[in-house]
Amino acid sequence: MILVQLNQENFEYDIHSLVKAFYPTENISVCVDHKENAEPVRLYLLVCYEPGNIRLELKEPDPPISGSPQSLQRVFAVDDNDRKETKNLLKMNLYSVLSEYTGQTLPWGTLTGIRPTKIPMTMLAAGKTSEDITNYMKNTYATSLEKIGLSIEIARRETELLRKLDVKEGYSLYIGIPFCPSTCLYCSFTSFPISVWKKRMDDYLNALEKEIDDIARRFAGRQLDTIYIGGGTPTTLEPEQLDRLLSVLEQKLDLSHLVEYTAEAGRPDSISRDKLEVLRAHGISRISINPQTMKQETLDLIGRHHTVAQITDSFLLARSMGFDNINMDLIMGLPEETLDDVRHTFEQIRELDPDSVTVHSLALKRAARLQMQKEDYQGLTMINTQQHLDVAADICAQMGMTPYYLYRQKNMAGNFENVGYAKDGKAGIYNILIMEEKQTIVACGAGSVSKRVYPDGRIERCENVKDVASFIERIDEMIERKRKLLED
Helix, strand or coil: EEEEEEEECCCCHHHHHHHHHHHHCCEEEECCCCCCCCCCCCCEHHHEEEEEEEEEEEEEECCCCCCCCCEEEEEEEEECCCHHHHHHHHHHHHHHHHHHHHCCCCCCCCCCCCCHHHHHHHHHHCCCHHHHHHHHHHHHHCCCHHHHHHHHHHHHHHHHHHCCCCCCCEEEEEECCCEEECCCCCCCCCCCCHHHHHHHHHHHHHHHHHHHHHHHHHCCCCCCEEEEEEEEHHHHHCCCHHHHHHHHHHHHCCCCCCCCCEEEEEEEEHHHHHHHHHHHHHHEEEEECCEECCCCHHHHHCCCCCCCCHHHHHHHHHHHHCCCCCEEEEEECCCCCCCHHHHHHHHHHHHCCCCEEEEEECCCCCCCCCHCCCHHHCCCCCCCHHHHHHHHHHHHHHHCCCEEEEEEECEEEEHCEEEECCCCCCCCCCHHHHHHHCEEEEEEEEEEEEEEEECCCCCEEEEECCCHHHHHHHHHHHHHHHHHHHHH
C-alpha cells in the first residue's frame, strides 16, 4: 500500500489520481487520520498545507521494505486565494517527486482527467496558436510533446466536424440497451445477461417507450442531431424487439435532421441477417462490430463467446447488405497479448477495411471481474506501450484513417488513451459530442446519464438507476428526474 497523509482535507481526489497513475496496481490510501491495518506500507507521502506554502515529503518505511530508506522533499510557494493555480502547482511538484523516485515519466504528465482535448479546443477557440498550446501544456501539465501534438490535431478536427451542428439549440439522444450475451472479464459497464432478462424484455421496452414519449413532448420543435443506441449490446434484442424500438423512435421523434444514426451491433455472437435487415430498414447509418482482438485464445480468456471467424463473417455480411459506415473497437493491453498479437490483429482488420476504428487502452475498473477477482488472474501479463499504439496508428493511417476523437479513463494500461480513427466523412459525431460536452445529450434506459449543457458552458447531469428491475418499476421517477434537469 502507498499511504498519503494530509494535515488537512484538500485536493484528495487529484492526489490519489496522480499517485495511482504511477502505481496502477497498488492500493492508495489518501487520508488525514490514518488507522493502522495489516497491509504493509511500501511508501509514505506527506502533504502539509501551510499558509503560503505546501510541503511534500516522500519517504520509505524505516526499516525499509528493501535497501536503504530514501526520502525526497519539496517546499513551494502558493497563492492561497487561487485554488486552480494551487492545484496545478501541487500536481506538478508531486509529479516531479514521483518521477524522480520511480524514474518514470507519464505520457500525459499531470493530466488525469478524461478529456484532455478540451484544453487545446478552448485555447484554439480563444485564438491561441499551436505553439501557445504546446508551451502551456508542457509547462503546466508536463505533457509529452507527442501527446500534445495528438491532442491539438484532434482538437482541430473536432472543431471542424462540430461546425456541421447547431450544438446550442440542437440535442442528441442516447438509448441504452444494458444486456449482453456474456460479461467480458474487463467490463465495468452496466450490462446484464440477456438469458436472465428475456422474459422481461417487453417490460423493459415498455418503460423505455414511456421515457422516449416524454422526451418527444419535451423537445418538440428542437432539432435532433444524432441518435446513439448503445449498451450493453443492442443486438441482443430479437429482430421484432429491435423493430419495435426503432419504430417508436420514428413515430415519436422528428428524424429528418439526423446527421448520424448509430446502433452498436457490438458482439458478433449477437448479429444475424434478420437483425441487420431491421437496422437497414430503419435507416441506421452507422454500426459497430467490435472484435477487441483477433486472437482466439484472448477471446476465450476474456469471456467473449464467439470466434474470430464470426467477427469476419458478421463484418462481411453487414458490408454485403449495404452498411457503408462500420466501426470496429479494439483493446490494447489485453491479458497475455504480445506486440506481435496486436500487429496480427491490426493486419486482419486492415484486410476487412472498416470505415473507422476505436483503439482502447485497457482500463482496470473496480467493478470488472479482472479486479474484483484479481486473485484468480494474478499470473496474467498485461502490457501496453507506445509501440502498441504506434502499430495501431500506422495501420489505421494505411487504411486512410486519421484520429478524430480522444478520451482517457482511470487506471488505463500504460497511462495512455483511447483514440478514434476514421476515414474522411466517417467520424462518429456522437463520440465527439459525448466527450467534448458541447451539446445537451438526453439519455434513456437503465444506467444512462443525461447531460444538460447550458449556454454559459455549465453542465448538469442526472442518472437513471442501473438495476433493470428498479428502472422498470421506477420509470416515472426517472422521467421526473429528467424533467427537473431539462426544464427551463
